[in-house]
């Protein structure tokens with residue numbers, strides 16, 4: 282994931298994120314996570330899907346074939362290689378990134394995917410400034426000249442302490458290891474796409490449309506690899522019916538993932554839901570895409586009329602630090618995302634009609650940063666045990682929240698009379714704020730519960746009249 286540039290989306294993102302980052306992870310917390318990752322991995326090994334769903338899969342079906350082709354062991358081996366010190370944080374234009382690109386090309390060749398890059402190689406070469414770099418591309422032919430693009434960025438931010446130009450502040454525990462291995466960001470998505478490609482290459486029947494797999498470079502520098510592709514497409518963008526992107530898909534809760542972009546194409550959202558019926562993942566699909574939608578490679582395709590879906594399992598404390606390492610990855614989850622991804626790519630490639638494209642009007646429009654609220658503070662304010670709550674860490678001037686009179690420090694417990702769920706409150710809050718033109722927020726302020734109506738459509742304040750001469 283690209284670090285947010287200055288602007289409203291980044292302010293909201295960092296405001297959500299900073300309270301987490303401010304706490305220093307103790308080594309025991311890291312150990313606990315390692316242990317959990319290990320347990321998760323063991324549980325998921327060889328199962329991938331819940332046993333009761335197995336019955337729903339016909340033997341010999343495509344889905345069964347996909348599940349067989351994508352294994353826990355392969356995902357684990359991929360991610361440990363891509364996030365190894367040997368690849369030096371895969372910075373754009375670096376030797377480490379080139380090694381990663383060559384590895385992916387070898388995997389594509391082994392699986393028999395078609396080389397559709399420069400001079401029939403698996404590479405699309407371009408330059409970031411003066412540095413030569415590569416997107417990696419591989420193709421599965423369809424019956425028609427239309428296609429689906431499946432992408433992930435392979436680059437990360439390199440070595441610390443600065444960790445390349447876009448790395449964040451050095452992590453307190455990063456002193457002994459200053460390679461930004463980028464296991465979640467984005468060895469996880471790269472693993473997903475490589476495994477999807479190799480699995481789908483084994484299919485007997487051609488899909489209706491082709492599937493182009495791309496591992497972008499230059500994403501962390503500002504989505505440059507995908508922008509290059511969008512400006513120099515290998516197959517016409519007019520024939521490209523959809524783009525599926527995977528960025529940071531290996532962390533946070535088991536079986537859960539955010540799936541963003543259905544406001545850009547309801548048919549793609551429907552395709553995700555149809556495919557997930559066989560997987561039963563807990564997918565969060567907000568009706569309006571939040572600002573983070575602009576922070577990865579699908580954003581390069583959006584203005585070109587290619588509808589896109591973005592899979593991400595969200596932020597964490599190790600984001601853009603030297604601690605984003607392979608041992609924290611939930612490999613079983615990665616396997617599940619890759620299996621679902623392969624099934625989805627096929628579903629979209631075989632859609633009868635092209636999915637529609639709509640301009641994505643990015644949220645959140647409310648103009649706030651939110652953070653979690655501590656147990657102590659909850660008690661003080663009288664937040665019920667079954668009640669969720671978020672605190673506004675920031676209110677951006679001249680956005681709807683500020684115009685309605687919401688203040689930093691306000692604690693929100695309900696929207697339009699609906700309680701914020703106690704589990705995953707921040708995320709639920711963000712999903713709840715897109716529903717209508719006006720929303721009523723139940724706010725705890727100064728020990729009292731008040732209601733504040735936010736009118737999203739209210740005009741901005743009139744500009745000050747020009748001074749008289």
Ligand SMILES: [Zn+2]
Nearest residue numbers: 282283284466
């Ligand atoms: Zn990133």
